[in-house]
Amino acid sequence: MVLGEAPMLMVGTDPLEVDKLLRNGHLRCPGCEGELRPWGHARSRDVRGEGATARSRPQRASCSVCPQTHVLLPAFMLARRADSAAVIGTGLLANANGTGHRKIAELLGRPVSTVRGWLRRFACRAAHWRLTFTTLLLALDAMAAPITATGSAVGDALQALGLAAAAATRMFGPRPPWQFASSASRGLLLGPAPVAAVAAPSSSVPAAAAG
Ligand SMILES: [Zn+2]
Numbered sequence: 001m002v003l004g005e006a007p008m009l010m011v012g013t014d015p016l017e018v019d020k021l022l023r024n025g026h027l028r029c030p031g032c033e034g035e036l037r038p039w040g041h042a043r044s045r046d047v048r049g050e051g052a053t054a055r056s057r058p059q060r061a062s063c064s065v066c067p068q069t070h071v072l073l074p075a076f077m078l079a080r081r082a083d084s085a086a087v088i089g090t091g092l093l094a095n096a097n098g099t100g101h102r103k104i105a106e107l108l109g110r111p112v113s114t115v116r117g118w119l120r121r122f123a124c125r126a127a128h129w130r131l132t133f134t135t136l137l138l139a140l141d142a143m144a145a146p147i148t149a150t151g152s153a154v155g156d157a158l159q160a161l162g163l164a165a166a167a168a169t170r171m172f173g174p175r176p177p178w179q180f181a182s183s184a185s186r187g188l189l190l191g192p193a194p195v196a197a198v199a200a201p202s203s204s205v206p207a208a209a210a211g
Contacts, residue, residue, distance in 0.1 A: 008071045009036070010186055022072070029068060036070065038060075038062075047077055047082065049084045050086060056077065079187035085179060086176060089177070092118065095119050096150075125191075130157040132185070133157065141167040162177065
């Protein structure tokens with residue numbers, strides 16, 4: 001049997017807790033809901049945070065039903081990005097507040113081209129993320145007030161993201177907003193292609209909140 005590599009499964013940030021969930025059969029395949037089993041590790045990677053750089057080696061899991069393996073990506077990371085979700089999020093917010101990409105690169109200590117890449121990628125899909133996070137907000141809080149337009153697609157998307165993160169905190173307890181954004185986008189906040197469906201908050205958020 002050839003095992004294919006499916007998209008990441010976003011998990012909590014405590015590797016011991018993730019390992020426990022996996023070994024106890026509490027993690028499900030994003031494709032078919034089959035039980036996931038330990039399947040070694042993905043390659044190690046450096047994740048540049050706001051201060052230090054952390055070495056991370058995400059676990060890998062195989063599905064007991066379909067022929068898929070999945071990388072279990074901690075929610076402080078985004079898929080295929082060397083910078084943490086919090087660092088990238090800080091850059092996105094600064095830009096929405098009027099700071100240019102060169103200044104953001106200087107403030108965060110990142111290459112100008114890297115920051116420009118984040119901003120472009122997010123801007124390309126801002127309408128998608130506005131819709132995704134608005135849908136999630138309403139799923140988390142049916143009484144949520146309407147989102148007011150900010151005058152820019154990126155601003156609207158980030159506002160929806162922030163309100164959905166706050167609603168998730170009200171419902172499930174505190175957690176960093178950019179970890180929420182990473183989990184809810186399945187790590188694809190700066191991904192290349194539209195995500196087919198929003199992860200249902202009832203299954204993805206509590207599971208990802210573990211650890
Ligand atoms: Zn499966």
